[in-house]
Amino acid sequence: MPWLFLLLAVAAFAVALNSSSMAVAVACLLAALAATVAWVLGLLAQRVGNQARDDSMMLDPVELKRLRDQADARRAGAGAASNAGAEPPRS
Template identity: 50%
Template sequence: MAWLSLLLALGALWVAFTASSPGILFLALLVALVLFAVFVLKLASDRIGNRARSEQLMLDPEELRRLREQAEARKLAAAAQQNDAIR
């Protein structure tokens, strides 16, 4: 869609360059400006959307707490194992 608006903006510029009436010239330049702005905003939106993280990959606070507890238990078990190995 973004590239289509760019092509339409170029077409509107071509109409503006070949226009013989000032009204058509102004209208074509206005249309070209709007279509170019749509192109830029759509392109920026696509780039931002591609870099955004998926909401499905985000953890809720309860899941995060559970994972922290598991990591702490593993750390304590490893420390206890190391102390047993030293004795």
């Protein structure tokens, strides 16, 4: 689809160059500018769309809570293991 805007811009520019009327030339140049901007924005939208993550790979809230609980349990287990190996403070 973005390439269609490029073709329209080139056609509008060609009409502007071959026009004998100043009003038609200005209108065609404005149309060519608008089509060029639409073409660039379309290319950028395609690039962003191609690099976006797949929605099916996203985690639902239940799965995210389960993973957080696992991480908290792992941290608590690691903290308890490091405290169990430590010597008690001497008085």
